[in-house]
Amino acid sequence: MASSTEPAPGQAAPGALLAPADVARVVDRMAHQLIEKCAGGGGAGDDRDSLADLVLVGIPTRGAPLARRLAARVEAFSGTPVDTGTVDITLYRDDLRLRGVRALEDTVLPPAGIDGRLVVLVDDVLFSGRSVRAALDALRDLGRPRAVQLAVLVDRGHRELPIRADYVGKNVPTSRAQKVRVHLAETDGTDEVVVVEQ
Amino acid sequence: MKRHLLEAADLDRADATLVLDTAAQIDQALAGREVKKLPTLRGRTVVNLFYEDSTRTRISFELAAKRLSADVINFSAKGSSVSKGESLKDTALTLEAMGSDAIVVRHSASGAPHRLANWVRGSVVNAGDGTHEHPTQALLDAYTIRRRLGRLDGVRVAVVGDVLHSRVARSNVWLLTTLGAEVTLVAPPTLLPVGVGAWPVEVSYDLDAVLPKADAVMMLRVQAERMNASFFPSAREYSRRYGLDARRMAALGDDAIVMHPGPMNRGMEIAADVADSVRSTIVEQVGNGVSVRMAVLYLLLGGAPA
Numbered sequence: 001m002a003s004s005t006e007p008a009p010g011q012a013a014p015g016a017l018l019a020p021a022d023v024a025r026v027v028d029r030m031a032h033q034l035i036e037k038c039a040g041g042g043g044a045g046d047d048r049d050s051l052a053d054l055v056l057v058g059i060p061t062r063g064a065p066l067a068r069r070l071a072a073r074v075e076a077f078s079g080t081p082v083d084t085g086t087v088d089i090t091l092y093r094d095d096l097r098l099r100g101v102r103a104l105e106d107t108v109l110p111p112a113g114i115d116g117r118l119v120v121l122v123d124d125v126l127f128s129g130r131s132v133r134a135a136l137d138a139l140r141d142l143g144r145p146r147a148v149q150l151a152v153l154v155d156r157g158h159r160e161l162p163i164r165a166d167y168v169g170k171n172v173p174t175s176r177a178q179k180v181r182v183h184l185a186e187t188d189g190t191d192e193v194v195v196v197e198q
Numbered sequence: 199m200k201r202h203l204l205e206a207a208d209l210d211r212a213d214a215t216l217v218l219d220t221a222a223q224i225d226q227a228l229a230g231r232e233v234k235k236l237p238t239l240r241g242r243t244v245v246n247l248f249y250e251d252s253t254r255t256r257i258s259f260e261l262a263a264k265r266l267s268a269d270v271i272n273f274s275a276k277g278s279s280v281s282k283g284e285s286l287k288d289t290a291l292t293l294e295a296m297g298s299d300a301i302v303v304r305h306s307a308s309g310a311p312h313r314l315a316n317w318v319r320g321s322v323v324n325a326g327d328g329t330h331e332h333p334t335q336a337l338l339d340a341y342t343i344r345r346r347l348g349r350l351d352g353v354r355v356a357v358v359g360d361v362l363h364s365r366v367a368r369s370n371v372w373l374l375t376t377l378g379a380e381v382t383l384v385a386p387p388t389l390l391p392v393g394v395g396a397w398p399v400e401v402s403y404d405l406d407a408v409l410p411k412a413d414a415v416m417m418l419r420v421q422a423e424r425m426n427a428s429f430f431p432s433a434r435e436y437s438r439r440y441g442l443d444a445r446r447m448a449a450l451g452d453d454a455i456v457m458h459p460g461p462m463n464r465g466m467e468i469a470a471d472v473a474d475s476v477r478s479t480i481v482e483q484v485g486n487g488v489s490v491r492m493a494v495l496y497l498l499l500g501g502a503p504a
Contacts (some may be wrong), residue, residue: 088227091238091266091496101199101501103216104223141233 017172017180018193023153026169027066030151031073035168039078049118051080053146057114058086059135059141060105065186066153067122083110087121087142089134109142119145120167124182126152129163154193156180158162199497202315206333206373214377218341220493221486224290228265228489230468239268242499245298247289248325248349249305251276254484255335256327259302262491268499271298286310287317294318300499303327308365321498329363335459336369336491340377342483343414346455351378354447356408358384359440359467361416362391363425366459367418371399384408386440388429405440409449416457418466433466443469447477455479 018026038049051074058067064086071082088105100153121135132150139148151167156174172195174180179196183189199213209217228234244263248256256272257477263270273293275281280289283480290301300321303311308328313321326332337496344350355374361367361383374381382400394401402408409415420436430436442456450456456468456477464470 088223091224091227091236091500096238096500097502099502101497104220104227106223107227137237141235142231 012065015155016192016194018191020168020185020191021107023184023191023193026077026153027069028073028077028168030167031070031077034070034151035075035078038118039080049147051078051082053117055083055085055110055114055117055119055145056151057109057119057121057135057139058084059121059131060086060088062124062182062184062187063122064106065184066124069149070122083112085109085114087135087138089131089138092134092137094130094134107138107142114139114143114145116144116146118147118149120149120151122151124153124184125180126150126163126165126168127180129159129161132163133161153182154180201498202311202324203296203333203494203498204311204315205331206324206336206369206376207331209333209373209376211376211378211410212341214373217490217493217497218339218344221337221341221489222345223488224492224496225489235265235267235322237267238244238496239263239266239499241269242299243269243297244300244302244495244499245271245273245293246315246325247273247293247301247303248337249280249286249303249310250326254487255304255332257423258484258487259323259325259334259491261488262495265488266492266495268299268495286314290314290318291334294320300495323494323498326365328365329368331364331369331372332459333369333373333490334487334494335366336373337494338483338487339366339370339416339457339459340373340379340455341486341490342479343374343455345483345486347413347453350374353379353413354382354411355379355414355416356382356384356405356412357416357418357441358405358408360389360429361385361394361418361419363421363430364387364418367416371397371414375399382408382412384440386430386436405446406449407440409446410451412450412454414455414457415442415450416459417462419459419461419472420467421462437466441467442472443468444471444475447472447475450477455497457483460484 038051038054056067056071058064067084071084074082086106086108088107090102090104149166152165153169155168156170156172177198181194183192185191246259260270302323302325304325305327308330309323310327311322357367371381384402384405458480
């Protein structure tokens with residue numbers, strides 16, 4: 001694993017994009033945005049979302065702990081507990097035939113389900129948009145949310161599908177040759193976002 | 199995983215565990231859903247090539263393939279050109295020419311799936327060959343034990359009855375020992391195969407002595423259709439010594455489970471009240487079979503073509 005102290009090979013090293021404190025701050029900001037969206041006065045009419053309707057659904061691997069963290073922060077700021085879940089998209093991917101088979105991960109929905117609620121998909125990096133498309137396909141089989149939104153820690157551009165995020169932790173202009181690695185304490189022992197040259 | 203699933207003896211611990219874990223994830227993903235369908239194998243074709251009668255295995259494979267959105271062709275020897283004398287090889291090549299990606303084969307000849315695997319480019323899954331192996335049955339049995347008891351390592355499994363003719367018993371012996379379970383075969387001497395001493399199992403002729411120590415008891419069907427000699431004096435005598443009735447079931451430990459691969463001869467190897475008791479996992483095994491076969495098809499066909 002590349003660490004922030006190691007100079008990246010190749011060109012001028014962007015190094016660690018977000019340090020642990022930055023990740024925490026970004027997650028806090030996204031939690032505030034979620035609260036604002038759900039509890040704030042949209043004033044648009046009757047179909048205003050409430051936090052009780054909100055479900056944060058993480059896309060494994062790192063979207064899952066990220067969704068739980070966001071939920072914990074939303075609860076800390078608003079006092080309202082928020083449901084979370086995970087949706088494994090492996091069986092819905094459009095590139096299965098291009099790579100070897102992969103092990104599956106958890107799919108867990110809250111006991112109240114997702115029907116009629118506001119589902120916010122949570123992922124670590126938004127790149128081509130194909131994972132999100134697969135997640136939307138999976139959601140369609142799992143229920144009928146009132147609306148689906150997308151929250152990502154990092155948006156690195158290079159979309160291949162007409163998909164955009166509703167909540168973005170950090171926009172990072174990248175080249176296709178670069179890789180964006182998100183490390184989370186739950187899965188990798190530390191919080192950081194690193195850009196790696198290939 | 200390899201390209202084919204021909205025998206449980208081929209599976210190492212990592213592969214076998216991968217199948218069981220994948221089945222568990224599929225179960226979890228489909229639990230309580232209205233649409234029990236996944237798009238994973240869309241556009242791929244699975245042929246069920248059955249030269250022997252089957253209810254649950256064929257339907258189970260068909261359902262598994264359909265739930266993964268594959269196209270399924272069911273072929274049974276009866277009513278096909280096999281009755282005009284077409285060979286297994288020609289039949290298989292014909293099916294492949296029509297674009298099959300996987301062939302699930304059941305055949306009365308031991309080793310038929312192995313031959314088939316040399317002739318076709320797609321994957322071959324053994325759904326039972328003669329008295330040799332039935333690997334997906336063993337996988338679903340292992341999955342059932344793991345779900346009920348929470349583990350396989352160190353679990354004591356008694357496999358009781360017609361071991362000689364049972365491909366289920368052979369596959370279970372290899373798979374369960376690979377996964378760390380301890381297998382004891384219980385059968386009359388006439389229904390044990392030659393060379394059983396070389397298998398990684400204990401052998402006993404006394405069911406009553408084995409039952410109190412068993413965590414799972416797997417009753418085998420007495421395969422009258424494969425018996426060309428008298429292997430035991432009478433059905434009644436067999437049932438008295440090797441059948442599982444309520445009295446014997448009472449000797450089992452508190453959490454022990456009773457399994458049967460089906461179809462059952464009620465009253466012969468298993469009493470009706472045992473088969474319908476809470477310890478019995480017989481119906482559960484059938485349900486688990488679909489998930490396990492989905493896992494196998496996904497792992498064989500889901501990735502990049504080899």
